[in-house]
Amino acid sequence: MTRRAQQTLIGAVRGFADRHLDDDAVCVALSGGADSLALTAAAIRAGLTVHAVVIDHRLQTGSAAVAARAAETARELGASAEVREVTVEGAGGLEAAARRARYAALGEARDSRPVLLGHTLDDQAETVLLGLARGSGARSIAGMREWSAPWGRPLLGVRRADTREACAGWRLPIWDDPHNDDPRFTRVRIRKEVLPLLDEVIGGGAAESLARTASQLQDDADALDPPATELLEECAYGRALDVQPLRSAPAALRTRVLRGWLRSVGANDPVYRVVRAVDALITDWHGQGPVAVGGDERARLVVTRRAQELTVKRVPR
Structure with a gap:
């Protein structure tokens, strides 16, 4: 089981690199959690030259130590690594403000390299459900793309359980963010309550089905977005x-x-x-x-x- 999970991760990264990358130099957004840690290890084992960027949001006591430990783990794996501190502020709530600060810092750190993110199939399913619940339209329900330069998500076909299994096999120290269990956040309740119930009701496979829905809607968007862009250019002044x-x-x-x-x-x-x-x-x-x-x-x-x-x-x- 452990070896299978490791091979799945390495294969996912190699396949992603073959499809989208012209160079083997990449940044990996590393939090110290299982998903990004497994991605870092798999990317190195897939032959990529990895620079890990650890974002310290400074939202929790001891965050600097967590960030330093994640960077050190990346170096032990064979990557170069750095820690960047950010200030989380602005409109839209804590999650949105943290996301803006994180992506801005990653954009500054990447130095023309693509940035690999540790989003998994489970994250994709949660994103689709959130889009459905909010009535946000096809663009939101289509979820996250595997590649939208400079952002890459090699693990969108990999389950979260596989990243934890692989980290255990590689004996990597996982940091579990307390925010990932905090029911104040809508995504956490989707993860802990809604998806398990949906799985029970339909007899399993809910996450995979939702991820397939995202993929199909991305195909529709690929067909509709170019003529919409042309029409916008015609109409807007x-x-x-x-x-x-x-x-x-x-x-x-x-x-x-x-x-x-x-x-x-x-x-x-x-x-x-x-x-x-x-x-x-x-x-x-x-x-x-x-x-x-x-x-x-x-x-x-x-x-x-x-x-x-x-x-x-x-x-x-």
Whole structure:
């Protein structure tokens, strides 16, 4: 069992490298947890030249010692390693702020190398369920991509249990983040409560099925995103959007155009309700007022229709 898990991990990394990498030099985002630790070990054994980047979020007592220990473990495996401290702050809650800080630090540390992340099939299943529950649309339900330069996820087809088994076989010291068991976080409850119940109800295989759903939706997105991008370029000029070319566009293209345009004018991650309201300014126009699409404590961001044009502006609160 242990050897099988190890071979699965090494094979996953080798396959990923063959599909996506032009060079054997990579960064690995290392937390010290089983997934990223197993990825680091497997990448080295797959023949990659690994530089481990450990992000210390400084959110827990003793985090500096945890980060230093993870970096030292990477060096013992044969990687180079560094620790980067970040400050977690900003809107969107603790998880979102930590993610922004982490990815920014990894982007600075990578020095033109791709960054490998330890997300597993279980993480993918949790992401799909969260997207479904929030009604976030196909882009969210499609989950995480194996490769979206410079970010790579070689373990999206590997179960979390395999990473722990491999680490045990390689005698690697796993650090279990207390946040991963904290029910205050929605993802933790999905992991601990929802997925096990779903597995019980359908007789097993829930995580694999959800991951397959993500893969199929990624194929759909690959077909729809390029024409949506072309349509957006045709319609958008500055902070305005020409309504006329969008009126006859299929809804799948039109809503992709609207999401892209809203992001470009400052509406971060527009939810379904917002996109639907803005879409109604195009498809069900009867003189309705502005649609709020975001903002901050000083001003709201609103979209208004005038004649054949949508415009966005900030309105002081």
